Amino acid sequence: EVQLVESGGGLVQPGGSLRLSCVASGFIFSSYEMNWVRQAPGKGLEWVSYISGGGNTIYYADSVKGRFTISRDYAKNSLSLQMNSLRVEDTALYYCAREGGVGEPDAFDVWGQGTLVTVSS
Amino acid sequence: SYELTQPPSVSVSPGQTARITCSGDALPKQYAYWYQQKPGQAPVLVIYKDSERPSGIPERFSGSSSGTTVTLTISGVQAEDEADYYCQSADSSGTSRVFGTGTKVTVL
Numbered sequence: 284e285v286q287l288v289e290s291g292g293g294l295v296q297p298g299g300s301l302r303l304s305c306v307a308s309g310f311i312f313s314s315y316e317m318n319w320v321r322q323a324p325g326k327g328l329e330w331v332s333y334i335s336g337g338g339n340t341i342y343y344a345d346s347v348k349g350r351f352t353i354s355r356d357y358a359k360n361s362l363s364l365q366m367n368s369l370r371v372e373d374t375a376l377y378y379c380a381r382e383g384g385v386g387e388p389d390a391f392d393v394w395g396q397g398t399l400v401t402v403s404s
Numbered sequence: 405s406y407e408l409t410q411p412p413s414v415s416v417s418p419g420q421t422a423r424i425t426c427s428g429d430a431l432p433k434q435y436a437y438w439y440q441q442k443p444g445q446a447p448v449l450v451i452y453k454d455s456e457r458p459s460g461i462p463e464r465f466s467g468s469s470s471g472t473t474v475t476l477t478i479s480g481v482q483a484e485d486e487a488d489y490y491c492q493s494a495d496s497s498g499t500s501r502v503f504g505t506g507t508k509v510t511v512l
Contacts, residue, residue: 390492394447
C-alpha cells in the first residue's frame with residue numbers, strides 16, 4: 284500500500300525550531316518528487332516546498348524562504364522539513380504529498396494525514 | 405506572487421450540477437489539478453491535467469479548460485460530494501506550486 288506518514292509536530296515558541304519527517308512506503312521513493320503543504324486552522328491549502336526525486340532541485344514559497352529547509356534521506360525513504368525562526372503564522376497542519384511527475388509540475392497524488400505545528404508563547 | 409481565484413462557495417440541490425471555476429494567468433501554460441477535502445481528512449485528487457479523472461473517482465466529476473479559467477463540474481451531485489474543493493497549478497516558470505483559494509460546496 285502506498286503510504287505517507289508524517290511526524291514531528293508539536294508546540295513551539297515563536298523564534299524556535301522544529302523538524303518534521305515524512306516516511307514513505309509502497310513506492311520507489313527516489314522516483315518521485317515530494318512536497319510539503321500546510322493548512323492553517325480553518326483556512327485553505329498553502330504550498331510550502333518542493334524537492335525533486337534526485338534532491339538536486341528545491342523550491343520554496345516566499346513565506347518560508349530562508350527559514351525552512353527541505354531534504355530527503357533515500358536510505359530511510361524519508362522526507363524532512365527543518366523549520367527555523369518559527370512565527371505564529373506558521374501554525375498549521377503540515378502535509379507531505381507525492382507529486383506524480385518528473386521534471387514538470389504534476390498532481391499531488393498521494394497525501395499523508397498531516398502533523399500539527401503550533402507556534403505560540 | 406501568483407494566485408488562483410475560486411468562488412468562496414457554491415450551493416446545489418441533490419441531482420443538480422455544480423460548477424466551480426478557477427482563474428489564473430498561467431493556466432493556458434500550466435495544467436490544473438482539483439482536490440476534494442472533507443472535514444478532518446487529507447485532500448484527495450479528483451481531476452488531473454485539466455480534465456483527466458484518476459481511477460476510483462466517480463464519472464460525475466469532470467474538468468475543462470478555457471483560456472485563463474479551468475472548471476470542475478460535478479454532475480448529479482450527491483450528499484457525499486459536500487466538501488471543500490481546491491484547484492492547484494504552477495506558476496508560468498513551473499517552479500512554484502500554488503493552490504486556489506478554495507470553494508465550499510454545500511448540498512442543499
